[in-house]
Amino acid sequence: MYCNHCGKPVAEEARLCVHCGRAIIVVRECPHKLRRSRSNRRIAGVCGGIAEFFWSQPATVRIVWLLLGLAYGCGVVAYVIAWIAIPRAQRPSNAPRSLPPGLSRQEGLLQSS
Numbered sequence: 102m103y104c105n106h107c108g109k110p111v112a113e114e115a116r117l118c119v120h121c122g123r124a125i126i127v128v129r130e131c132p133h134k135l136r137r138s139r140s141n142r143r144i145a146g147v148c149g150g151i152a153e154f155f156w157s158q159p160a161t162v163r164i165v166w167l168l169l170g171l172a173y174g175c176g177v178v179a180y181v182i183a184w185i186a187i188p189r190a191q192r193p194s195n196a197p198r199s200l201p202p203g204l205s206r207q208e209g210l211l212q213s214s
């Protein structure tokens with residue numbers, strides 16, 4: 102890790118720079134980001150991701166999206182734009198990348214739990 106002010110190397114857990122004495126500002130990535138959902142998805146996970154971002158129910162977001170889309174006639178276009186613009190959520194680090202051959206997804210979930 103490097104000091105934000107003088108750029109000299111400092112210890113990872115340091116709060117003050119040993120070279121210039123100023124406070125080290127550690128920028129951490131925000132864990133709460135708008136992402137397309139992997140678990141709550143019907144098409145691309147856009148509504149599920151928005152629901153997870155706002156701690157809401159995916160069905161509520163889908164109904165609101167559908168009503169706004171019918172009212173203004175741009176729901177499909179907005180969905181495609183959101184699909185392109187919102188990155189997909191990362192796969193959970195403990196989830197298996199692929200299932201063993203001959204095992205369906207449901208069986209794999211039962212075995213892993």
Ligand SMILES: [Zn+2]
Binds near residue numbers: 104107118119121123
């Ligand atoms: Zn410094």
